[in-house]
Amino acid sequence: METIGSAARYPSPLRYPGGKGKVANFLKLLIVQNDLSGIDYVEPYAGGASVALTLLFEDYVSNAHINDLNPGVYQFWRLAIDDPDVLCRRIRAADLTLDEWRRQKRIYADADTAPEDLAFATFFLNRTNRSGIISRGGVIGGNDQTGDWKIDARFNKASLCARILKIARFAPRLTVTNHDAVTLLKANASRAGAALHYLDPPYYLKGSRLYDNFYSHDDHLAVSGTVRSMKGPWVVSYDADPEILSMYPGCESMRYILGYSASKSPNGTEVMFFSEDLVVPDVSSPAGIASSTVDAAKVAATLF
Ligand SMILES: C[S@@+](CC[C@H](N)C(=O)[O-])C[C@H]1O[C@@H](n2cnc3c(N)ncnc32)[C@H](O)[C@@H]1O
Structure with a gap:
């Protein structure tokens, strides 16, 4: 844990x-x-x-x-550095359900998705898919959620936000490009x-x-x-x-x-x-x- x-x-x-x-x-x-x-x-x-x-x-x-x-990976790092509070607010509010997972998959696949939404969708799928495989991975626990581990197994909100806020403190020494x-x-x-x-x-x-x-x-x-x-x-x-x-x-x-x-x-x-x-x-x-x-x-x- x-x-x-x-x-x-x-x-x-x-x-x-x-x-x-x-x-x-x-x-x-x-x-x-x-x-x-x-x-x-x-x-x-x-x-x-x-x-x-x-x-x-x-x-x-x-x-x-x-x-x-990868545009999603890039936008994730961009947001983590430029606006960590927005990212953490979205993480804390995340709904860890299959409906939300399907919605985030659609957002990730949509070429017109706004940068902040792409950043969050990338992060959400990375943390809820098996092995962190972003676009091709299946959801942890499977589509019927009968596995030993469920969709939220790798989504400890407090720990993830702590990591992001720590990274943001180093932003002046960190460059992110695409x-x-x-x-x-x-x-x-x-x-x-x-x-x-x-x-x-x-x-x-x-x-x-x-x-x-x-x-x-x-x-x-x-x-x-x-x-x-x-x-x-x-x-x-x-x-x-x-x-x-x-x-x-x-x-x-x-x-x-x-x-x-x-x-x-x-x-x-x-x-x-x-x-x-x-x-x-x-x-x-x-x-x-x-x-x-x-x-x-x-x-x-x-x-x-
Ligand atoms: C093996 S992974 C890197 C894993 C990383 N070392 C880590 O510890 O998490 C390779 C990464 O390269 C990125 N990538 C693939 N082709 C690329 C390219 N032409 N230029 C820059 N990045 C690329 C992929 O999106 C992927 O994130």
Whole structure:
């Protein structure tokens, strides 16, 4: 059961299929070990943006830029930052019924929906659909609501509003945009001053089942070509499909299993690639690093 205190444990109010909250401590370690504390940070495929929020809340980065091409996801972040009180008022008043779920689905699908309504519909469906799959997901508990979990199982209003109000406090250091990621990367590549980019593109294999915006093989190739030509530090995470592995030749990489903290596995289902200027932390897996490991790295960094 989520409580208000879970605002600290789960920084994001969005649930995200393939969400990368579990690698946030690894990114902290990477920042400390590469002496990048206070750098600006960009997440071109933000989704639930758990990593960006964690790094910002804990002052590992000065400013965070979260970008997502999905209009609903973008409008959600826009409203959370620009008008958190309106968003929270709507959350507190939300009617967690099947009728309302059907109504929010229609609002989400309507191309003429106003930005604030789209933001709320995206959020409502994200919290009431199985696995947080926004447009294709079925409702938690099923259409007859006979499952063990019901439509309101992931809709703790107090906890969700606490998370949103916390994010809003960081608004001056948070930028939200709605660009195509490759366009954004190209613009940033020519900009002075390095930022750390963490890319978590739609999965190669399952992308079309999970997200409205997904990629073809050639799109994935374009991401690889663009990010590998960038000057500043970058990290990319993916599903470890052989096609993806062949797109990052010569890059340092790490394979691991996202769901299990202690498994850096040569056969792992996930992979991370790193820009050549980065020292890659020597850990058993990027998923599930303990906070104490990050603290020890900070102490070590002050000794040298
Ligand atoms: C794997 S998810 C990111 C999950 C995120 N790392 C998290 O922890 O919640 C990929 C995201 O990329 C977005 N996306 C898909 N194509 C995009 C594009 N061309 N440019 C920017 N974002 C895109 C999708 O809407 C989706 O939110």
